[in-house]
Amino acid sequence: MSNAILLSADYKAPGGKMLRVRLKERDGRIESAKISGDFFLIPEESLSKLEKMLEDARLDERELKLLVDRFFRGTSAQSLGISPDDFVKAVLAAKSGGR
Amino acid sequence: MEETWRLVNVEYRDDPFMNMSVEEAIPRAVGEGGSPNTVRFWHNSNTIVLGCFQSAELEVNFEACKQTGTQVVRRFTGGGAVYHDAGNLNYALSLKKGHPLVPDSDLQQIFRRLSEGAVEGLRGLGVNAEFQPINDIQVGGRKVSGAAGSVRWGTVFHHGCILVASDLTILGKVLNVPMVKLAERHVTSVQKRITTVRDELQRDVTTRDVRDAIVQGTENSYNVRLIEGQLTKNEMASARELYDNKYGSSKWNLEQ
Numbered sequence: 001m002s003n004a005i006l007l008s009a010d011y012k013a014p015g016g017k018m019l020r021v022r023l024k025e026r027d028g029r030i031e032s033a034k035i036s037g038d039f040f041l042i043p044e045e046s047l048s049k050l051e052k053m054l055e056d057a058r059l060d061e062r063e064l065k066l067l068v069d070r071f072f073r074g075t076s077a078q079s080l081g082i083s084p085d086d087f088v089k090a091v092l093a094a095k096s097g098g099r
Numbered sequence: 100m101e102e103t104w105r106l107v108n109v110e111y112r113d114d115p116f117m118n119m120s121v122e123e124a125i126p127r128a129v130g131e132g133g134s135p136n137t138v139r140f141w142h143n144s145n146t147i148v149l150g151c152f153q154s155a156e157l158e159v160n161f162e163a164c165k166q167t168g169t170q171v172v173r174r175f176t177g178g179g180a181v182y183h184d185a186g187n188l189n190y191a192l193s194l195k196k197g198h199p200l201v202p203d204s205d206l207q208q209i210f211r212r213l214s215e216g217a218v219e220g221l222r223g224l225g226v227n228a229e230f231q232p233i234n235d236i237q238v239g240g241r242k243v244s245g246a247a248g249s250v251r252w253g254t255v256f257h258h259g260c261i262l263v264a265s266d267l268t269i270l271g272k273v274l275n276v277p278m279v280k281l282a283e284r285h286v287t288s289v290q291k292r293i294t295t296v297r298d299e300l301q302r303d304v305t306t307r308d309v310r311d312a313i314v315q316g317t318e319n320s321y322n323v324r325l326i327e328g329q330l331t332k333n334e335m336a337s338a339r340e341l342y343d344n345k346y347g348s349s350k351w352n353l354e355q
Contacts, residue, residue: 036154038179
């Protein structure tokens with residue numbers, strides 16, 4: 001098993017808010033994820049649920065899209081300033097070392 | 100009969116943690132039905148107020164905070180960090196969910212509708228203010244006020260801060276504004292994209308003048324009357340509990 005790598009990205013949604021992603025990655029999978037930023041999301045507590053759901057997910061666009069979609073449907077969460085797709089883009093930006 | 104809302108001026112200028120405890124106690128009580136619809140005005144001395152999803156470590160320049168005596172508190176709503184000082188006026192609306200005048204599900208609509216009292220108040224003072232989505236009030240392209248809000252505890256909650264006569268030089272030092280955010284707006288520093296009511300009017304306007312104008316703007320916008328009242332015993336007890344268990348702790352304010 002290889003060592004965990006720290007990945008980060010500051011992603012600005014076009015015309016919207018910031019998502020700041022800090023990930024621990026091991027063997028192509030997310031070990032832990034911390035998402036912060038100046039966006040809106042209600043209920044507010046749901047963010048930690050999304051972070052939890054990201055654990056063990058592969059850093060793969062299709063898998064992340066399905067996961068984020070499942071999160072929004074399952075929690076009826078509403079975001080403002082960022083779209084569900086921005087969460088996916090922000091996580092992928094961390095993968096490619098984007099800041 | 101004209102509808103009345105409670106006007107509350109309870110504040111703890113040197114205790115941003117107690118201020119934020121009261122800020123949460125009110126919408127909780129309104130949603131429970133123990134308190135009427137409420138508009139609160141208050142001030143903080145030098146304080147950074149973080150959005151609930153922000154990382155203190157990433158957003159705050161702690162060294163500059165130490166030098167300027169700036170405290171850091173986290174609020175329960177999303178959005179970005181703001182800087183408060185005695186020249187900044189905070190307002191908060193707590194309206195029971197289901198109020199016929201107020202949208203209660205779409206956050207963008209809520210921000211627009213519940214910014215109207217402040218926009219109207221500022222216009223009454225002669226400031227050419229307009230709501231700017233997502234959550235700002237702007238004058239000539241510069242931000243003079245930011246808002247945040249939520250739908251929680253059976254309450255539609257909206258609060259905002261208005262730069263009346265704030266010291267913008269401190270603001271620029273204590274907050275780390277990510278370059279990616281400034282770049283999109285084609286400005287090189289946070290100071291260039293914000294303004295104050297005082298600078299716009301070119302006269303020595305006080306936060307009290309602005310508060311009075313917003314009271315009027317609120318009464319006109321929602322066709323209500325604001326009657327000054329106090330916090331209930333229940334709200335005070337709730338605020339103290341929130342202080343002890345949430346807003347008085349560095350775990351909530353800094354470790355997220």
